[in-house]
Amino acid sequence: MPLTRQRFFTRRRPSIRAARQFVTRTLSEWGYADRLEDIQLCVSEIATNALVHGVPPGRLFRVRIEAAEEEVRIEVRDSGSGRPATQSPDGDRENGRGLLLVGELADAWGDIEHTVGKTVWFTVKATQARGRAE
Numbered sequence: 001m002p003l004t005r006q007r008f009f010t011r012r013r014p015s016i017r018a019a020r021q022f023v024t025r026t027l028s029e030w031g032y033a034d035r036l037e038d039i040q041l042c043v044s045e046i047a048t049n050a051l052v053h054g055v056p057p058g059r060l061f062r063v064r065i066e067a068a069e070e071e072v073r074i075e076v077r078d079s080g081s082g083r084p085a086t087q088s089p090d091g092d093r094e095n096g097r098g099l100l101l102v103g104e105l106a107d108a109w110g111d112i113e114h115t116v117g118k119t120v121w122f123t124v125k126a127t128q129a130r131g132r133a134e
Helices: 014-030 035-055 097-107
Strands: 003-010 060-066 071-078 107-112 118-125
Touching: 003 014, 014 035, 014 060, 014 071, 014 107, 035 060, 035 097, 035 118, 097 107
Parallel strands: none
Antiparallel strands: 003 060, 060 071, 071 118, 107 118
């Protein structure tokens, strides 16, 4: 049976760090630490996208974690319109590389369109330490 946990975050810059810490603490408790740095960077990128492009003022975004056997799945759901798309960033720009990074670090990623909003998800192969679970 998969382990799952979720939390909602406000539309504020500190929520990106809080989302990353939530994922880090949860996966550490569950014993999934072998790909933690990759996961942290991917969470930062898709949480930032939700905050900047997907969450209208006054709304929340949700981070959901699921771990089963040798795979971790992270989802970020927001209530904004539009679908995520990778960009070909200009060499001088400081943004536009987030989904390219997710594509390189995660084993798979995608999005699910909802009547209101969308979910952006990624998965990584990760091994749970023996004897760790909730």
